[in-house]
Amino acid sequence: MANTETVIVVGGGVIGIACAHYLRQAGLDVTVVDQGKIAQACSRSNCGYICPSHVQPLTEPGAFGLAIRSMFNSQSPFRVKPQLDIGLWHWMMQFARRCTHAQVLRAGKSLQTILDASMEEYRRLLPSLSAETEWRENGLLYVLQTERGLEDFARHDDLTTKHFGVQSKCLSETELANFDNGFVSDLAGAFWYPGDGSVSPEGLNQAWLASTRTQGVAFIEDCQVHSILKDSGRVVGLETDQGELSADQFVFALGAWSKRWASSLGGSIPVQPGKGYSVTFARPKNAPKYPTLFPEHKVGVSPFEKTMRLGSMMEFAGYDTAIPPARIAQLRDSARPYLKCDVDGEAIDTWYGWRPMTWDSLPIIGRAGALSNVYLATGHNMLGLSLAPSTGRLISEMVVDADPHIAPDPYSPTRF
Numbered sequence: 269m270a271n272t273e274t275v276i277v278v279g280g281g282v283i284g285i286a287c288a289h290y291l292r293q294a295g296l297d298v299t300v301v302d303q304g305k306i307a308q309a310c311s312r313s314n315c316g317y318i319c320p321s322h323v324q325p326l327t328e329p330g331a332f333g334l335a336i337r338s339m340f341n342s343q344s345p346f347r348v349k350p351q352l353d354i355g356l357w358h359w360m361m362q363f364a365r366r367c368t369h370a371q372v373l374r375a376g377k378s379l380q381t382i383l384d385a386s387m388e389e390y391r392r393l394l395p396s397l398s399a400e401t402e403w404r405e406n407g408l409l410y411v412l413q414t415e416r417g418l419e420d421f422a423r424h425d426d427l428t429t430k431h432f433g434v435q436s437k438c439l440s441e442t443e444l445a446n447f448d449n450g451f452v453s454d455l456a457g458a459f460w461y462p463g464d465g466s467v468s469p470e471g472l473n474q475a476w477l478a479s480t481r482t483q484g485v486a487f488i489e490d491c492q493v494h495s496i497l498k499d500s501g502r503v504v505g506l507e508t509d510q511g512e513l514s515a516d517q518f519v520f521a522l523g524a525w526s527k528r529w530a531s532s533l534g535g536s537i538p539v540q541p542g543k544g545y546s547v548t549f550a551r552p553k554n555a556p557k558y559p560t561l562f563p564e565h566k567v568g569v570s571p572f573e574k575t576m577r578l579g580s581m582m583e584f585a586g587y588d589t590a591i592p593p594a595r596i597a598q599l600r601d602s603a604r605p606y607l608k609c610d611v612d613g614e615a616i617d618t619w620y621g622w623r624p625m626t627w628d629s630l631p632i633i634g635r636a637g638a639l640s641n642v643y644l645a646t647g648h649n650m651l652g653l654s655l656a657p658s659t660g661r662l663i664s665e666m667v668v669d670a671d672p673h674i675a676p677d678p679y680s681p682t683r684f
């Protein structure tokens with residue numbers, strides 16, 4: 269470890285932890301700073317899918333129309349709350365421009381590269397972390413309730429397999445019952461993506477945090493960064509709750525908070541918070557064995573060892589912190605028609621997270637604006653957990669000027 273450079277990673281979500289891990293592996297002296305506790309924001313109680321099959325970006329044809337209609341339906345799982353926010357409307361317009369088949373293929377290819385690279389990294393990394401990660405390579409199931417839903421999903425699957433070469437298996441109702449007996453009868457069928465995996469997000473975060481700590485990474489909690497100090501095109505320090513902090517290099521991994529830093533870092537960081545919810549309760553008898561999504565009701569089920577989680581929703585409602593009981597009830601109501609098990613267990617945890625959404629569905633990874641020693645690692649949309657390892661590795665390669673393991677251009681902050 270000859271490199272004696274110091275790096276501060278601002279933001280201790282899964283992306284910040286991943287950056288810290290790879291930077292430390294490259295021999296740098298790393299400190300992670302978070303305004304709260306480590307991994308307690310969007311990285312905490314998400315669904316835990318590590319899903320290289322999610323190659324299709326959100327910008328599919330029709331997505332913008334859905335967003336507009338959702339303004340008039342407060343129960344819609346995908347919802348834009350009517351509001352006078354010019355930044356959000358600019359973001360929506362850019363999103364709308366990209367809702368084309370060509371963009372699905374173009375962005376999908378770039379997404380697939382980093383999804384696949386991350387999966388490889390996880391396969392190397394996870395066996396060395398503790399069992400609390402609950403790492404499983406059992407694939408991901410999509411269960412459809414109606415024939416119409418099955419047909420719609422078959423078109424989605426066709427595109428995923430034909431254009432991206434992702435493997436899947438279509439299961440009839442009877443095959444589904446043999447595959448996983450956690451579902452009610454009279455469903456239309458299912459698709460299984462065997463190349464996907466899953467973790468307990470809390471378990472992964474804590475295990476990765478402990479391992480990076482052991483490697484020598486320092487973590488400073490309850491320390492909000494307020495402003496940056498610049499000199500000659502470089503950042504020389506950060507003004508924080510706990511005084512001034514300085515380092516040679518800086519990585520901003522601020523998730524949904526990122527856009528607030530656009531003017532001081534120089535450049536556009538078009539990240540909007542896309543709010544989702546989850547509810548977690550004790551694992552019921554007859555819980556499904558496989559992590560599962562129900563595309564028609566847009567809800568996911570994550571069966572962990574001791575608990576089960578339902579998660580969903582995408583609300584563009586600004587930095588809203590409420591957890592409306594109606595949304596939690598909706599999660600349970602959406603999953604109920606599919607599952608044999610009880611979905612009404614007492615909540616151990618109800619949670620919201622702000623996904624860091626970009627208008628092209630791709631993450632933002634690379635050098636920030638004109639500042640020579642600042643890097644951005646943000647905008648991971650609905651896939652931050654899945655994309656964390658390759659993001660951290662790319663950032664580390666950029667900081668130490670090593671050959672990148674994947675081409676970084678599609679994720680560059682300069683594309684905006």
Ligand SMILES: Cc1cc2nc3c(=O)[nH]c(=O)nc-3n(C[C@H](O)[C@H](O)[C@H](O)COP(=O)(O)OP(=O)(O)OC[C@H]3O[C@@H](n4cnc5c(N)ncnc54)[C@H](O)[C@@H]3O)c2cc1C
Pocket residue numbers: 278279280281282283284301302303304305306307308309310311312313314315316317318319491492493494521522523524525542543544545546579580581620621622623624645646647648649650651652653654655
């Ligand atoms: C319901 C739901 C389900 C999901 N399921 C999945 C899934 O199954 N698989 C998957 O891959 N992804 C999933 N995601 C997406 C995933 O959770 C996010 O993409 C990911 O957590 C983003 O990580 P992050 O580190 O960028 O952000 P965060 O975890 O939000 O971390 C950002 C950190 O920056 C800190 N910060 C902000 N401002 C400052 C400041 N000024 N000073 C210091 N610190 C600051 C915050 O406190 C926070 O800790 C899901 C999201 C939701 C909402």
